[in-house]
């Protein structure tokens with residue numbers, strides 16, 4: 001990989017709450033190249049959103065953050081609020097799941113896009129409006145010159161999410177973080193939104209970090225996948241490699257639980273992973289998936305497996321006893 005645009009190194013986040021400490025993210029490292037789409041996947045509570053929010057300093061004051069987040073080499077952890085404010089929107093922009101709660105119901109969408117432009121760029125009123133129309137067209141909104149004067153309630157859910165994307169890319173950010181951007185949308189609308197994101201990457205070269213619990217979304221859009229479990233990265237690999245040869249039993253479990261075209265015959269039953277993601281006060285020196293894993297033994301309960309590179313590949317996994325098919329494939333490549 002060429003020099004990463006974004007490098008997260010050894011990031012840990014915990015929260016001090018009334019009911020005690022919560023360890024949300026534990027020594028997470030990941031990198032993104034220019035124009036790369038990286039998917040972060042895992043069940044609810046695995047630390048995906050907290051990882052994403054920590055990139056541009058969006059976590060609440062109760063968060064204790066250690067480690068490093070560098071954007072084009074500039075450290076953001078511990079950066080001054082004025083610097084982080086400049087970074088947000090202009091360098092790292094976010095889109096979230098529910099556009100209706102993020103959009104202002106009493107302002108037209110053109111006005112709201114205009115506000116983003118005014119914060120970061122000095123443009124005339126006329127130019128702001130023209131730019132808002134351009135951005136609405138860019139995200140595939142038909143009759144953008146008319147829609148620019150619509151209020152959020154006059155648009156469908158998919159259109160509102162497109163407006164959110166238009167606002168996020170208004171200042172041509174280096175990195176776009178999309179946290180469950182399609183979860184509230186039906187499947188065909190979801191496909192349209194994913195296409196918009198892909199087009200943005202292709203046209204503008206934006207790096208995209210997409211957070212989801214849905215491996216179907218990952219299969220559709222990501223170049224590389226980071227699998228998180230209980231605050232840790234348990235596996236990461238290029239998308240085709242991960243789907244063909246999952247090493248971690250958690251990844252394997254997610255794949256068996258997901259309706260993914262090409263992997264499951266229509267009649268095959270999907271298998272849920274038994275149990276729940278634990279909420280941890282402190283991270284144990286053990287595999288945190290051991291209680292739910294079909295292959296766990298005393299080793300897994302006694303020490304945490306390191307995230308190791310497999311052969312010379314771009315595939316890493318943290319598992320003492322990788323899934324058998326992966327083990328076989330791995331021995332093949334070693335031979």
Ligand SMILES: Nc1ncnc2c1ncn2[C@@H]1O[C@H](COP(=O)(O)OP(=O)(O)OP(=O)(O)O)[C@@H](O)[C@H]1O
Nearest residue numbers: 015017022024043044045046047048049050051279
């Ligand atoms: N502000 C907070 N205060 C206390 N604990 C928090 C806070 N935000 C997140 N957590 C906890 O951190 C852990 C990771 O949460 P996070 O939202 O990152 O998970 P996630 O994988 O993104 O799940 P989801 O898909 O449900 O958002 C969870 O146990 C969550 O309850």
